[in-house]
Amino acid sequence: MSLTLKVDLSPPRSKLVIEKSSFDDEKSRHRKNVEEHYFNHKMELFIPGCAELPPSAQAVFDMSDDFYIIKDLPLTELINKDFIENFVKKGSLYMLSHNTHIDKHNVYAVLPTGKLILSVHKDTYEELGLVGQPSQFNRKVKRKFVVEVDLTQDIFVPGKKNYERVKKGFQRTELKADFLLSWKPRGTRQSAGPVLSHFEDSYRCDRRSQVQQTNKHTELLLPVVNSSELEESDDGEWCTAREWYEWLGAVSCGINCNEAPEHYISRYSCPKPNKLTATAVRRSMTGFIAPGRVWAVLEAVRSDMRDNQCPSPWAALTVHGFADSPVSWARREHGFHHGGENLYTLLIFRDSTYWLFQAVGTNDICP
Amino acid sequence: MEGDQNQDLLYQPLPQHISEEKEKLGLKELDCPKDKFVESFLERHIQNFKPSEKKDLKKSYLLLDLPYRQKPTVAKKKTTLNSREKREKKVYDIPPEHQKYSLYVPLHKLWLQYIKDHLQLTPTSNLTLLQKKMLKADVHGALVTVCKSRCPAYVGLTGIILQETKNVFKIITKDDKLKTVPKANSVFSVEFEGLRAKIYGNHFCMRSARRASKKFKMPMKNPTIDL
Amino acid sequence: MKRIVSKGDAPYYYLKVLLEFEDKTMAVDVLTFRTVIMKAMMSMYGEVGAAVQIDILKYEDKTISAILRVAGSNMVKLWGALTMLSYYDEKPCAFRVHQVSPFLMAFAASSRQLLLHTE
Numbered sequence: 001m002s003l004t005l006k007v008d009l010s011p012p013r014s015k016l017v018i019e020k021s022s023f024d025d026e027k028s029r030h031r032k033n034v035e036e037h038y039f040n041h042k043m044e045l046f047i048p049g050c051a052e053l054p055p056s057a058q059a060v061f062d063m064s065d066d067f068y069i070i071k072d073l074p075l076t077e078l079i080n081k082d083f084i085e086n087f088v089k090k091g092s093l094y095m096l097s098h099n100t101h102i103d104k105h106n107v108y109a110v111l112p113t114g115k116l117i118l119s120v121h122k123d124t125y126e127e128l129g130l131v132g133q134p135s136q137f138n139r140k141v142k143r144k145f146v147v148e149v150d151l152t153q154d155i156f157v158p159g160k161k162n163y164e165r166v167k168k169g170f171q172r173t174e175l176k177a178d179f180l181l182s183w184k185p186r187g188t189r190q191s192a193g194p195v196l197s198h199f200e201d202s203y204r205c206d207r208r209s210q211v212q213q214t215n216k217h218t219e220l221l222l223p224v225v226n227s228s229e230l231e232e233s234d235d236g237e238w239c240t241a242r243e244w245y246e247w248l249g250a251v252s253c254g255i256n257c258n259e260a261p262e263h264y265i266s267r268y269s270c271p272k273p274n275k276l277t278a279t280a281v282r283r284s285m286t287g288f289i290a291p292g293r294v295w296a297v298l299e300a301v302r303s304d305m306r307d308n309q310c311p312s313p314w315a316a317l318t319v320h321g322f323a324d325s326p327v328s329w330a331r332r333e334h335g336f337h338h339g340g341e342n343l344y345t346l347l348i349f350r351d352s353t354y355w356l357f358q359a360v361g362t363n364d365i366c367p
Numbered sequence: 368m369e370g371d372q373n374q375d376l377l378y379q380p381l382p383q384h385i386s387e388e389k390e391k392l393g394l395k396e397l398d399c400p401k402d403k404f405v406e407s408f409l410e411r412h413i414q415n416f417k418p419s420e421k422k423d424l425k426k427s428y429l430l431l432d433l434p435y436r437q438k439p440t441v442a443k444k445k446t447t448l449n450s451r452e453k454r455e456k457k458v459y460d461i462p463p464e465h466q467k468y469s470l471y472v473p474l475h476k477l478w479l480q481y482i483k484d485h486l487q488l489t490p491t492s493n494l495t496l497l498q499k500k501m502l503k504a505d506v507h508g509a510l511v512t513v514c515k516s517r518c519p520a521y522v523g524l525t526g527i528i529l530q531e532t533k534n535v536f537k538i539i540t541k542d543d544k545l546k547t548v549p550k551a552n553s554v555f556s557v558e559f560e561g562l563r564a565k566i567y568g569n570h571f572c573m574r575s576a577r578r579a580s581k582k583f584k585m586p587m588k589n590p591t592i593d594l
Numbered sequence: 595m596k597r598i599v600s601k602g603d604a605p606y607y608y609l610k611v612l613l614e615f616e617d618k619t620m621a622v623d624v625l626t627f628r629t630v631i632m633k634a635m636m637s638m639y640g641e642v643g644a645a646v647q648i649d650i651l652k653y654e655d656k657t658i659s660a661i662l663r664v665a666g667s668n669m670v671k672l673w674g675a676l677t678m679l680s681y682y683d684e685k686p687c688a689f690r691v692h693q694v695s696p697f698l699m700a701f702a703a704s705s706r707q708l709l710l711h712t713e
Contacts, residue, residue, distance in 0.1 A: 125519065126515045126516060126517055126519070126522070126594055127514065127515045127522065128519065128522070129516075129519045129520075129521075129522030129523050130519055131519050131520065132519070165523070168523055169522070169523070172514070172522075172523070
């Protein structure tokens with residue numbers, strides 16, 4: 001009697017969306033894509049053919065953009081009336097719980113639309129008493145639940161049933177976490193100072209600046225791409241979009257793709273056809289970045305290309321999201337599984353067209 | 368054949384050892400025919416024996432060899448109502464006039480007294496013993512809160528237990544609302560005398576009368592109390 | 595406006611691994627590293643497994659860590675083989691797989707390593 005063991009050797013599913021469009025097209029969704037990716041961890045700008053960043057882009061990177069970290073903030077503070085009136089409703093508030101892994105712990109986030117998202121464990125959900133949905137991933141075993149509280153609703157005020165129920169739930173479970181906070185007041189050029197003073201009296205707050213890094217490349221091989229063709233060419237005149245994306249990833253990780261190493265070690269080299277460029281610059285910013293800053297960089301690069309300040313044929317802007325964020329784009333649920341990646345890259349061409357790569361992991365909804 | 372044998376047994380002559388002692392026992396041979404003897408026997412022993420009854424007696428024969436069939440006993444009429452009648456007559460329903468929290472506060476005070484006596488609370492009482500006694504205690508009148516539940520709508524409900532059935536607690540809240548909370552998949556907390564008891568509803572799904580006599584065993588297979 | 599959505603199996607999978615020896619002073623060069631991986635695949639899947647195409651895209655001598663590339667269909671095999679390796683050349687060792695992703699770009703940032711402490 002022999003036993004046959006059936007092993008599933010297929011890799012986990014992942015999603016990559018490649019979009020080709022023009023900035024001038026009315027239906028172009030590039031703005032929506034940038035602004036709805038709320039929690040950004042790292043932003044990287046890669047410009048081949050330049051030794052330094054063009055002036056407008058440089059100016060945007062140099063602008064100080066700090067974020068705050070608040071330690072041990074209980075969730076009852078997030079439904080505080082003053083907090084909602086002064087900050088949630090008067091600008092874009094981005095808050096994400098720090099050092100909480102989405103597959104292990106409870107994760108809390110405040111979106112700029114005024115929604116408080118709680119991704120909680122089954123035990124916490126049963127004690128919290130607020131109605132939510134089970135997580136969309138791993139539906140058979142309901143281990144995680146997503147609860148949404150709309151802070152901007154008119155009826156969400158102290159004294160009303162809904163508010164009191166939420167408050168009692170938070171008090172009963174005593175939920176608290178460290179939060180990363182970024183606030184962009186609407187309209188006036190106000191600084192984000194008031195938010196800090198709101199919390200400073202009772203909780204430990206700290207101000208952090210984004211970590212910036214510049215890398216310069218010399219004698220780099222660039223794959224040749226045709227802005228109007230994503231797929232493979234018949235004569236081998238240009239590289240496919242996917243090959244280009246892999247190459248850019250290699251450059252970002254510091255992998256040398258110029259010389260082909262011995263076959264035994266690696267068979268990867270820069271995709272053909274390729275061209276040699278003398279210099280290239282890569283500038284990155286790491287921390288807790290608001291989408292507004294990403295949009296500013298994008299606009300700066302575009303204006304530099306229009307003004308001929310930037311001689312290169314294209315520029316690439318990559319934005320990495322937080323692996324532990326409960327949402328990827330807008331309100332699409334995000335999970336970790338093996339990698340927790342939710343990142344996008346904009347390949348900006350001189351003729352005002354672009355390629356958008358959106359990469360998400362297994363436990364994600366296709367953007 | 369057996370019937371003949373039985374008949375033989377019935378109509379056999381007297382055994383030998385008795386027939387020998389006939390004079391001593393005072394047994395005489397029958398000197399008249401059998402039916403005449405029966406008539407005279409009946410006349411002597413029945414009061415006011417009428418000749419017409421003789422005819423009736425003649426008709427009714429007592430058959431000794433066949434077994435006597437017992438008449439079926441009439442079932443005693445049930446004095447309790449079945450559940451359909453209970454629901455129709457609304458025996459266990461609490462009418463709206465009685466759904467006022469203030470009416471049941473004295474009941475709660477009574478329950479506190481009861482639980483104090485039942486558990487014999489002292490500052491040094493052993494908690495495990497208390498737990499065992501608590502399992503058998505009656506909860507009618509206890510102030511209970513739902514602290515955990517698989518359905519989030521039940522969490523946070525606080526009130527006095529008015530009725531306990533097999534699967535459900537009927538609780539009256541401070542807002543004079545009668546809430547029916549299922550015991551399953553919920554954890555209730557009862558507070559008294561500075562102690563807080565947690566009742567895991569999943570293990571409490573039985574009638575209160577039965578619970579008093581049931582022995583709760585520690586589950587060896589599934590020690591988790593996951594809802 | 596054109597849109598290509600590729601769901602399902604990615605063509606290549608990337609792994610960020612670290613090889614840890616019990617003897618911390620051991621020096622491993624890239625050729626030895628590749629041989630260790632091949633031995634791991636051989637012991638688990640035999641000759642066919644050892645012939646699987648694995649690329650070492652980046653190798654660091656000091657930390658003995660590398661970024662590997664393997665075809666999507668072989669990713670589970672490679673990960674399993676690396677996990678089960680406990681000895682190389684009679685020296686105890688272990689592979690630590692730090693990150694796995696179908697996108698090489700995902701290794702450029704790791705938000706879980708952003709640890710901010712307030713004093």
